[in-house]
Amino acid sequence: MFVIQRILESDGRLTLLDQNQVIRPHPAFRLFATANTIGLGDTTGLYHGTHQLNQGQLDRWNIVTVLNYLSHEDEVKIVMAKLPESDIKGQVSEADVNAMVRLAAMTREGFKNGDLSTLMSPRTVISWAENTEIFHDREMSFRLSFMNKCDELERPILAEYYQRCFGVEIL
Numbered sequence: 001m002f003v004i005q006r007i008l009e010s011d012g013r014l015t016l017l018d019q020n021q022v023i024r025p026h027p028a029f030r031l032f033a034t035a036n037t038i039g040l041g042d043t044t045g046l047y048h049g050t051h052q053l054n055q056g057q058l059d060r061w062n063i064v065t066v067l068n069y070l071s072h073e074d075e076v077k078i079v080m081a082k083l084p085e086s087d088i089k090g091q092v093s094e095a096d097v098n099a100m101v102r103l104a105a106m107t108r109e110g111f112k113n114g115d116l117s118t119l120m121s122p123r124t125v126i127s128w129a130e131n132t133e134i135f136h137d138r139e140m141s142f143r144l145s146f147m148n149k150c151d152e153l154e155r156p157i158l159a160e161y162y163q164r165c166f167g168v169e170i171l
Contacts, residue, residue, distance in 0.1 A: 033061070069108065075101045075122055082126045083133060091133045099165040100125050106161040107146075115157055118150045139170050 036042075041052035070078070079097045104120035111119040124146050131141035139162075147158055147170075159171045 038064075069105075070122065072098075072101055072105065075104075075125070078122065079125050079129050083129055091136055092129045092138075096132070096138065097125075097129060100128055103161050103165040106164070107158070110157060110161070116150070116154050118146075118154070120146055138166070139168065142170065 035053075037050050037052075039053035039058045042050045069075070076094065076097050079101065080094060083092060104122070104125050107116055107118070107120040110116040128141055128145040131145050132138045135141050135144075142162065147155060150158060155171065159169070162168065162170045
């Protein structure tokens, strides 16, 4: 953290005193950082190891933005692009991926509303689709890729989401 602070407070040059060397950044150099808790820390345990940042540290960042999830259409395109091109392609149709992404959006909304403690990331949707290609079983792949990571008390909610998206009872 101390090195980042020195860079943010200077003109970008970093002096390594122990090596008697000055590092000058390339003109296109940029420093980006993520803050899932927006510097507020985490009391939920979702972002283990995060701490509240003091106002002095937060003030050193000139630009702060929010990056939300992709649009439904873009997420579907990415998941479809990640599926392997092989003879087994076709286990997961675009309609399946549409429903998978819809279910993921429901988990994100459920998390926001406090109904779920775990949400489905785009990476998890990709894993679910890839596992469906491998195992030829969408329900089992859902359990292996996501449901088994969730609190047992929340699984009926996930089963309801699954039924809404696929018209199939799971559990």
